[in-house]
Amino acid sequence: MLVPPVSQDAQVINNLYVVLYIFSALVFLLVEGLLVVSVVKFRRRSANDAPIQIHGHTGLETMWTILPMVLVAVIFLFSVNAMNQLQATGTFNDPLNHVHGINDQVAIKRVSEAKKVDIVINVTARQWMWQYKYADGFVVNQDLVVPENKTIRLDIVSADVIHAWWIPALGGMIYVNPGEMSHVWFNAPGGTYYGQCNVFCGLAHSQMLSNVKVVPQAEYDAWVAEQKTK
Ligand SMILES: [Cu+2]
Structure with a gap:
């Protein structure tokens, strides 16, 4: 299913x-x-029966x-x-979210101009969790929380081995390679969307969940305020 x-x-x-x-x-x-x-x-209908040999x-x-x-x-x-x-990947001739060098200014400019986004979140994949660094400076290690119906861009790097970001309900899978940056765009209605690292990345790979909680703006603002006090 x-x-x-x-x-x-x-x-x-x-x-x-x-x-x-x-x-x-x-x-x-x-x-x-x-x-x-x-x-x-x-x-075979009898003991002597043999098919025609071709x-x-x-x-x-x-x-x-x-x-x-x-x-x-x-x-x-x-x-x-x-x-x-696919919106998130650009076109076949001009693919966007394929991996780029982390400090490749041309790629960074192209990505930032590709789509108007409301929120950019820096994501670091590591054995065995996703760390989300928000623009307000705080970092969370559990689920990704974003406001509903907003265009989100994730700039994802790996701190160690190859991982992969994939939330089936939200779009395609993207590899996250060490030394490179991958990008994911999505805009989702409220809900919790389940995913997990999709490349075997070591012993606890199966526990490397990547769930996305999409909440109403007011709830998101309250959550951000709470995170900032921690
Ligand atoms: Cu992983």
């Missing part, structure tokens, strides 16, 4: 999955169907070479089309 999407990007990705499911189901039915038909129709069949061989190629090509086109619709 797919996680219900709450962002446009997550919707685009889910739609692509549905297309892939349909293709997979068709291939499954075709292969299993032929298998069952063959088992029943061509089963060596080479140009027609069949061409078919099972061309058909998968066409299938993969069609899936590729659907995928490129979906990638081009």
Whole structure:
């Protein structure tokens, strides 16, 4: 069961999955169907029964070479089309959230101009937690808290090994590599969205949760005020 999407990007990705499911189901039915038909129709009926021996069949061989190629090509086109619709990643020719050098000024300028954002949060991935540093200066180590219906950008770096940020309801996965900065944009309605580090990053990888709590603005302001006093 797919996680219900709450962002446009997550919707685009889910739609692509549905297309892939349909293709997979068709291939499954075709292969299993032929298998069952063959088992029943061509089963051995007596001890002397032997099938006709065939060596080479140009027609069949061409078919099972061309058909998968066409299938993969069609899936590729659907995928490129979906990638081009993703808001958070720019376009296929001008991808945004792929990794950049941390002090690459050109990349930083491009990212900051890419989309008008309300809040930027600096995120550090480390074994085994996400640390969120807010503009007000405080750092939290538990869930990410953001106001609802605001455009958020996360600037994510890794302090140690490769991690990956992925909240299925909010959009696509992004790798977080040491020595590079990755970017994630999202704008979500209120709710709690579950995710976790999506690249095996050591012993406690499975406990490296990355949950996002999206709350009303007033609640967010109160939360920020509380954090500042700590
Ligand atoms: Cu991790």
